[in-house]
Amino acid sequence: MTKILYTDKLDNCVERWRSAGLSVIGPVRNANITAYRPVGSAADLELSQILPDRSIKELFFPQTEPMMRYSIKKDAINTEECLPPVGPRIIFGARPCDASGLAIDDPLFGWDYKDEYWFNRRNETVIVSIACTKSDEFCMCTSLKLSPDSTKGSDVLLRPLESGKGWQVEELTDRGREAFKAIAELLTEGAEAAAPTAVVAEKFDADACSEWLRNPENFESRFWKEISVRCIGCGSCTYLCPTCHCFDIQDEGDTFTGIRRKNWDSCSFALFTMHTSGHNPRSTQSARWRQRIMHKFNYFPGKFSANSCSGCGRCTRQCPVDMGITETLQEISKLSQ
Amino acid sequence: MSIEQQYRTRAKELLSSGEVKMVIGYSKGSTPDRRRPAFISTPEDVETLVLDGACIANLSGYLVTEGLLSDEKRVAVFLRPEGIRAINILAAEFQLNAAQVEILGFNTEGNEPTALSGSKVDDFAELIGTLKGIIPDTAGEELYKKLEAMSPQERFDFWQSEFSKCIKCYACRQACPMCYCRRCIVDNNQPQWVNTSSHTLGNFEWNIVRAFHLSGRCVECGNCDRACPVNIPLRLINRKMAGEVLEAFDHFAGSSQTQEPVMASFKKDDTETFIL
């Protein structure tokens, strides 16, 4: 017997959570795009899409967020910190790859210096993921030792019922259990079977790739130029990636008052590493693509013991020139044989 | 012989004879309905070239990749009419020498590509002339008409809602063949005219600056539209600008490689009363 949440109870759940002081967030389709957004009622939820177009990252690390407000007087500077708006919230209907992405970035935002913009939000958020029963040709979680029903990063995992009328509930963390107490009455004990999880074929051997990447000789391989020749450096892969975390700090305002903001940035951009002197350590697009792959599958795992990729496939799905991690790692897999 | 085979043969000839050093075309993509840019420099590799209805990306932007044409060798490129117009603009704006570009022209009616006759950009002048004022395809046409019918306030609201999705990745710029500046205005931080943050103001600043920079230059290839990771119908802004420029100045972007930029050229019968 497992706990089951029926779809028709979802509206009540949203209500309950809201009265328990949680704001409810989930995949919402608006203006031709699906993203994790505040949910008014269960009807707002778009759960049929393979995964939302935009990743979950922006709920924890938005494209732009104020860090502090400043005002400059004749003999004084006032700084007013802007910590992220705190308030408990629940994300209903995250995809396991998105949830894993958050877990992957936790160590980065926490090593030595704790980034409060990230962790304040992390600590206040319950993540209820739904296992995938559908996938497309871009999904690659299995290649990264994750799966369509991975529990990594989730507080609760829901498995869709075969009937399509609800989900099996698997509470994973205390935070998840706590959140589900509020809707305990709406859950049913039952033995209804779960739908089979999506089949995601393994596309490359991530370990072999990491090994190949670790070999210093391959840093200068011709491969990098060949694979990235069509890359236009648009950076949308990095902006859609649930694990890419690079950012910029920018001041905006009029002359004496303004806001210091933390904005997304991308290693695909030519100016990302440009020194003021004009020297650019990564001056070519191939060097930048190499950095991206190296970082995700060599440097990052070396430091934080996991690949910086959860296999959502958005990078390839959206790429205007049909490039992406899958193709590159497939090619590396071939090279490493 | 299919057009695909015909152009493969042509590409092979061009490469074998040394007439061109590279052919920029399309090859199979990661899914059956996708095509990706391909850069072929040996005759053997021409077999990977694909030409069908899924080949829609405008490849002209690759020609201005730094250093590609600086050796004065020639490059062949697969182009639809919009792409050919883009070559005209790039030549008119001195970004490339059109003589270095061998055009493998094609158009797509329905789902089947047809070959366009000609190989130099000027060979297509007549074709381009016939395109003037004609809305190229139906992509977004319905929405465009809807927008035209809107009141200014409604239209503003529509774009505000669309721009609110913008994540300031500048993928539209990177995908655009006309955005060749070494340093984009938004990358100039002294002063920082355009905010890098994706808030309402910053998003408007960026998208409107881009629309102005493309007025009279956009060939409506749709590269920006397709590149946008958040599905903003960017093409419609540029189509609007193109329509305005056509009406006000009878300027059809990319008509010839000597066409002067509409916003920077004076005609002899222009009055100059605005200059003191």
Added chain:
Amino acid sequence: MTENIHSAPQNIYKPAIMKIVARHDEAPGVRTMRLEFQDPAEHEQFKETFRTGMFGLYGIYGEGESTFCVASPETRKEYIECTFRQSGRVTSALASADVGDLVTFRGPYGNRFPIEDFYGKNLLFIAGGIALPPTRSVIWSCLDQREKFGKVTIVYGARTVADLVYKHELEEWQKRDDVDLVLAVDPGGESPDWKHRVGFVPTVLEEAAPSAENCVAVLCGPPIMIKFTLNSLKKLGFEESNVYTTLENRMKCGLGKCGRCNVGSVYVCKEGPVFTAAEVALMPQADL
């Protein structure tokens, strides 16, 4: 690599407010500022954490922050001195700030020169142009406890006489008999009254030929100079593990988060900026 010593303020991105108490033009476009903390608690924190080699982010609200080293030594923590070249948006704004004006400082970040390991050894400092400031921090840290070290040699070169920074301190070192100062300018950069050497740093270094015996070298300069100087040091018999240098990459956070200072797997902001030549050799050279 040494352990990281870091402060843990409430908000890791919040800078301290500093007052400019003195400024000095070193060379065309190059300026030194002496900054004092306004908040005693922040000053205390700095005193506890700062060690020679660490860097900070200096800023002006409205313009942003820019990374450069703390040029003052760990033996003098009453103030922070920094030296910068006016080139970008932030440095231009800093350059227009005058004595009495307020600026911001975030740090100190990064690792340090392991000065205790240098005790009892001879020291060779090599710097080129605007890269003297990081070296200077080490030089003063050592000269302020001169008795703990053996022979001290400083080789400093700049493009022209005008480009030499810390001219008054160079004079001071010149006069000391416990410091061996070798000054050089590039050929063509000498003035009529130039009494020192003319030549590029690697060549001058080889001519001066300090002994590698029991000697630690600290080397800072532009990438091209470092490359050639390392060869010269090798010729002189220096082990790569006895040569220390600093890397200066573009940084925004200084805290290992923003992702742009990486060279290979190394986060320069956290694991650097001080590296031995042996450590640098392991990095992907193309990304330097």
Added chain:
Amino acid sequence: MSKIGVFICHCGENIAAKVDCTRVAEVLGDHPGVGASVEYKYFCSDPGQESVKRAIRENNLTGVVVAACSPRMHEATFRKACAEAGLNPYMCEIANIREQCSWVHNDGEQATDKAIDIIRSMVEKVKRNNMLQPIEVPVTRRALVIGGGIAGIQAALDIANAGQEVVLVEREPSLGGHMAQLSETFPTLDCSQCIMTPRMVEASQHPKIRLLTYAEVEHVDGYIGNFKVKVRMKARYVNKDTCTGCGECITKCPQKKLSSEFDCGIGKRTAIYTPFAQAVPNKPVIDKDNCTYFKNGKCKVCVKSCPLDCIDFEMQDEFIDLEIGAIVVATGFQVQNNAVYGEYGYGKYADVINGLQFERLASASGPTSGKILRPSDGKEPENIVFIQCAGSRDPSKGVKYCSKICCMYTAKHAMLYAHKVHGGKSNIFYMDIRAAGKGYDEFTRRAIEEDEAGYVRGRVSKVWQENGKLMVRGADTLLGRPVEVAADMVVLATAMVPQPDAKDFAKVVGIGYDEYGFFNEAHLKLRPVESSTAGIYLAGACQSPKDIPDSVAQASASASKVLALFSKEKLEREPVIAVNNEATCAGCWGCVLACPYNAIEKKDILDRSGKVIKRVASVNPGLCQGCGTCVTFCRSNSIDLAGFTEKQIFAEVMGL
């Protein structure tokens, strides 16, 4: 940070009555970067200026903002004061709190707030000002006058008489222009040729004037003080150095039936010709298009007739390069082609002529030796109808503007006709009589009262021929009835229009023009003789329709501008010029096209081996007028305007 001094001027009550200057001074005193903030009744006064200077010295100010009237008034005053106090003058800016604030607001509080905003924004700009240095341009002291009509001759003579060199270029074979064609001139009725000829001769013999006739300006390059001009010397086929002007060749030329341009088609000339008897130089040219030899390869009658062997059929156009410091454009006008008025029958009926043709008929040196005779049959007309505004003030078929001289010359024509043909009857159809000018109204009154010119207020709708008469149908709007007049001759007071090639010529020289092709002055009221391009001045009817006194006056004014320019060896120019960032320039040349002054050149950036690695735009500081057109066009944001850099403007906006 900077130490900016803020000086708030009361301008008596002009500012202080609305703006609370004390509060403004207090608020600005607290503004970051302000080192001194004071108010005073009149800063432009001597003690006021002294106090600014003192404040600069005492406070070591790095910049100055004077909050006062428009910079047009006193920017120069305060910049000079700053310079005297040792501050770079370009570190001084004016915040206009009078015209843009106190004068236009009623509410004192709001005006005060606005004044604070205006000043604050200017303080932010000044903080980012750079110490600019004026640009010094060497001046070539040689003037070029284009056009040898009365305006050009006058300008050339004035400049030459002041001791400066002049090159006078005329495209016709002789000096003279339209004034040489005229019979008598209003309002004095003195003979045009009689007053014109001496000036022509004086110009041709002046040691400081180099006269280039039958010559055209091909190309103008460079900038004020430093123009490089290419002049095409059209082949005359007559060696003018050896020719004495004996006229043998003209007499002998078998081709005698060519229409004379000088006589406006009512006289004839030969293929080798001088335009008129008093031509200067009085040396013939061969009309290549109509010369029998050039057409058939046979004839050479002129060669045989020439005693000095001056004819050279092999002669080619030659080019002369000139270094010029200043240019006076005096290219004159044309009369409109009246064929556009089909209903008036011009071109269809020989006896419908224009005013200029009438001048030739009335001129003693004209084809009829001054007798008014009908072109069709040589008979004296008993009745002439003059139609004014034949083209002028007619937006539908003619031109929108008033040609200014027609009222006067039509009155003069009626008068001359009355004097020459006793008993002749004239009718003048007019819209209204515009006779503003010294002695002008008296002149028209005289035509009406003494010479009985019949003025009919109204327009003519149609002219047709009937029984050997020209029937003129019009309306008398004063009487409110249609009028029909049978005339022997109809004279149209045709509109004055620019030269047909005026717009092309303006492009060659690099000056602006209006919708008609008249050249634009830099400012209609305050700079009426300067073109929009520094160092190029305008004289005469090329700028707008003018009569002789106006043309001469403007010519002298232009000459004085030229002489002022030539009074110094070097020219100091405002350093407000565009500067291109070559590192970020995309080389699209949009700026080159956009620049109205041709001040932007293409520049190659070479690597060490001399290979072109990049082509970028480069601004010529001598030519640049600092208009900023290129700045707005530059998509990559690479061009900036010194003194108004984007950083400054941005700070100004953000300081609001």
